[in-house]
Every structure is written in C-alpha cells, then in structure tokens.
Amino acid sequence: MALSGIDAVVFGVADMTEAKRFLDDWGVETVTARPDRLVYRTRDGAEVIVRPHDAADLPLAIESGNTVREVVWGATSAQELNWTLEKLRGLPSFRTGADGLPRVTDPNGLSLAFRVSKRTPITVKPTPPNAPGSHQRVNQRSPVHDQARPINIGHVVMFAADFAAMRSFYTEKLDFVISDEYPGHGVFTRCQRVGDHHNAFILNRPSRPGINHVAFTLADIHEVIGGGIAMSKKGWKTEIGPGRHPISSAYFWYFENPLAAPLEYYADEDYCTEDWKPGTFERKPELFAEWAIAGGIDGKTRRQVAIRDQSGRGHA
Ligand SMILES: [Fe+2]
Secondary structure, three states: OOEEEEEEEEEEEOOHHHHHHHHHHHOOEEEEEEOOEEEEEOOOOOEEEEEEOOOOOOOOOOOOOOEEEEEEEEEOOHHHHHHHHHHHOOOOOOEEOOOOOEEEEOOOOOEEEEEEOOOOOOOOOOOOOEEOOEEOOOOOOOOOOOOOOOOEEEEEEEEEOOHHHHHHHHHHHOOOEEEEEEOOOEEEEEOOOOEEOOOEEEEEOOOOOEEEEEEEEOOOHHHHHHHHHHHHHOOOOEEEEEEEOOOOOOEEEEEOOOOOOOEEEEEOOOEEOOOOOOEEOOOOHHHHOOEEEEOOOOOOOOHHHHHHHHHOOOOO
C-alpha cells in the first residue's frame, strides 16, 4: 500500500493564543510556538500545525470558521509515495507547493499534501486486562492517567458535499480500503490493507463540505478516561464522551476546541487485515455510540473527592 497514515494536519484559526492553550493541555509536544505558527508533535512525530486563518499561504478553507486547511498524508518510502503520485499526476489540481510537496485538492475542496512520512512508528503496550482464568496483568497495578499523551493522528472525518465523488476519490485515487459503510451515507476507509479500522471517514452532507472531527490515538481506555478528565478539569468543554463506538469498537471522548470541529481522544479500535469482512449498516444514533455520556464526566466532582471534602472522611 502506498500511504501509511496522517503525517500532519494544518489548521487555520482565529485565535492563536487559545489554540496554543488548548494544545498545551491536549498532551502533544511543542515544537514551535510563534504568534503566527504553532507546531506540535504526537508521540510518533505526526504534526499539528496551526496558522492564523488569514495567513496568505494557507490553502483555501472549505467552510467558515476555524477548520482544517490541509491534511498531509505520509508514505513509508519514496517508492511508495511515487506509487500514489502516479495516480494523482493527471488530476487538474495536481501541483507542487513552495515547500516542494506534491499536492492535490480532493472533491470537497480540501488541500491534500503528500510526503515520505516523518513519523517513527512506536510500539505501545496497553494495560493488559485480567479476567477469571485469563490473567494478563500479574503483580502489576492498572494505571491512573492524569494526562493523555496522543500517539498519532489516527483519522479525519469529513462531511462530503458530493459523497459519490469523495468515495471514489479516496478509494480509487488514493487506493483506500473500505472497512465499513452506511451505503449512500458514510464510508469508513483505511489507507493500509492491513491496518487500523479507519483513517478517513466520509459522511454525506449534500452541498456543504466540512470537517466533522480529527482524532488522536491513545493507548487504551484508561488513557481516554484519564486524559478526558484532565481536559475537563482544565475547563475544556466535552462535545460527547466518554463513550464507545460499536463500529470500529473504539472508546472515545470528543472535545470542543479553538482549532476546528471537535477533536477526539480514542483507543482500542479494530485492526483489519484482508480477512476483515466490511459491514453495511443503516445510519442511526446507536451505531455512532453503543453508550456515551453527553457533557462528559465532570472532572471537578469525582465522587470520592467530593465525599471526603464534605464529611472529612475518606471512603475507600
Ligand atoms: Fe473518530
């Protein structure tokens, strides 16, 4: 396969100071912090790049307000990159940017750039579970996280103005594989035949392109919960979460933010090979979330802390 995942996402925002405050709390590592340019890195080196929304060199916005201005897709080698570019060179939007990166515009109007990946894949060991007769965590406590540290940028979800055109662009031009589908309404696609459940999820919203959310991968459910509570305690508002998606199996927590549409913490999604059987589903709320807490868990009022405060005694 040609592309290995999201190497960078470029945002255009109205308030750089607020964007910086959010990313400092989100758990990504600061690389550059200038008034007109923020660069942060996930643990594997994927970049979050933030620019003022009116920066002259930003690609056009596909919707009003704070939003994603470009997605940079990585390939594992120059050869793999060329394999993708061969399919893109004939497109009218194919161009080379001032930074030397090849680019196209997808049918939604979103700029896509391509490069040999700067990420360094890392191996993450989630906390192993225990169950009667199956003890995978022995003589080891399960951790409590007081801060998430995103591992990579796992997926971007887009509202497609022309769903059929977007579906065929991502599956035929970028050669993404369909993992699951709401026929006519949404398609979950992954960029590797053997890989995580989705890197691009395309939702049908006729005539109005946009970004639905961008998602950051964490190690396991404990980090989703601990990281989400940490964001809540810092005052960031939950859009929805924690919860669990039945399609992709992932645990999630979405936050409103000053960068774009919601940003998501998630963990434990399905991993697919050629033997994965894509499903077709009717689009309905219970397939978005098996369960979810609207408004999140209030990070200031964890039960045992509140009880201890009021009674003077702790409850073990
Ligand atoms: Fe997501």
